[in-house]
Amino acid sequence: MTSEEFIRFDRISKRFGANVVLDDLSFSVGEGRRVTLIGPSGSGKTTILRMLMTLTRPDSGTIRVADDYLFHEERDGELVPAGDAHVRRVRSRITMVFQQYNLFPNMKVLRNVTEAPIHVLGRSREDAAARAEELLDLVGLGGKLDSYPSQLSGGQQQRVAIARALAMDPDVLLLDEITSALDPELAAGVLDVLREIARTSDITMLCVTHAMKFARDVSDQVLMFDGGKIIEAKPPAELFEAPEHERTRSFLRSVLEES
Numbered sequence: 450m451t452s453e454e455f456i457r458f459d460r461i462s463k464r465f466g467a468n469v470v471l472d473d474l475s476f477s478v479g480e481g482r483r484v485t486l487i488g489p490s491g492s493g494k495t496t497i498l499r500m501l502m503t504l505t506r507p508d509s510g511t512i513r514v515a516d517d518y519l520f521h522e523e524r525d526g527e528l529v530p531a532g533d534a535h536v537r538r539v540r541s542r543i544t545m546v547f548q549q550y551n552l553f554p555n556m557k558v559l560r561n562v563t564e565a566p567i568h569v570l571g572r573s574r575e576d577a578a579a580r581a582e583e584l585l586d587l588v589g590l591g592g593k594l595d596s597y598p599s600q601l602s603g604g605q606q607q608r609v610a611i612a613r614a615l616a617m618d619p620d621v622l623l624l625d626e627i628t629s630a631l632d633p634e635l636a637a638g639v640l641d642v643l644r645e646i647a648r649t650s651d652i653t654m655l656c657v658t659h660a661m662k663f664a665r666d667v668s669d670q671v672l673m674f675d676g677g678k679i680i681e682a683k684p685p686a687e688l689f690e691a692p693e694h695e696r697t698r699s700f701l702r703s704v705l706e707e708s
């Protein structure tokens with residue numbers, strides 16, 4: 450593995466019934482890079498993130514994170530899912546934030562953030578709480594440790610979800626349209642938090658978003674998905690200013706009209 454191939458998708462295909470979602474698709478993400486996935490609805494962006502969480506299985510191809518295989522296609526074409534040890538190792542380094550924050554409604558904010566580090570990573574309660582308080586400060590919620598999720602705005606809940614994901618000290622953060630359910634003002638607050646995280650950490654980020662200004666500010670590379678393929682992969686300034694494909698141009702027009 451080179452650090453430019455920290456995450457590697459190799460000849461991945463996936464169909465749901467007759468719907469071919471990913472068609473023999475390959476790409477890599479370098480360690481510490483920020484990559485934004487864009488493309489029309491249904492073009493397979495979420496499916497890519499779900500495969501990294503082992504929530505969706507490809508029909509064929511190989512996915513590797515650092516030296517661990519998540520799915521491995523053998524020479525005879527058979528797809529071999531990784532063993533439990535690999536999956537556990539990869540999962541402990543990758544966390545995902547979803548559009549719906551998925552907080553535990555019956556737990557206060559602090560406990561939402563400490564729960565997984567204590568039970569999955571085996572951290573002590575004290576260490577987990579100290580780190581959670583630091584992260585909740587970072588996302589601007591230092592004063593809300595004792596609130597329940599239902600007492601927070603959507604934007605605040607999403608910032609708790611980000612703190613919870615970071616509390617696992619992941620190498621890779623997956624963000625799936627995390628501001629789509631929020632009013633623009635609340636979305637802006639969440640994106641500011643992520644900008645700060647991108648500025649101050651070396652975490653690898655894969656982000657599905659329609660927030661193009663954010664994508665431009667934060668990403669090293671933007672991947673444009675369409676028809677089961679990545680049809681353009683470029684730094685944001687290049688892709689947004691001089692898209693090569695008509696499909697990219699029309700997609701960018703439609704997103705700009707929306708916003």
Ligand SMILES: Nc1ncnc2c1ncn2[C@@H]1O[C@H](COP(=O)(O)OP(=O)(O)OP(=O)(O)O)[C@@H](O)[C@H]1O
Pocket residue numbers: 465468470488489490491492493494495496497
């Ligand atoms: N479990 C499933 N069963 C059947 N079809 C599925 C399943 N999961 C995803 N799909 C289909 O696969 C296609 C790709 O879905 P995916 O969520 O990856 O797209 P996307 O690019 O993230 O779209 P969006 O921007 O709308 O979220 C869609 O047509 C979706 O309906």
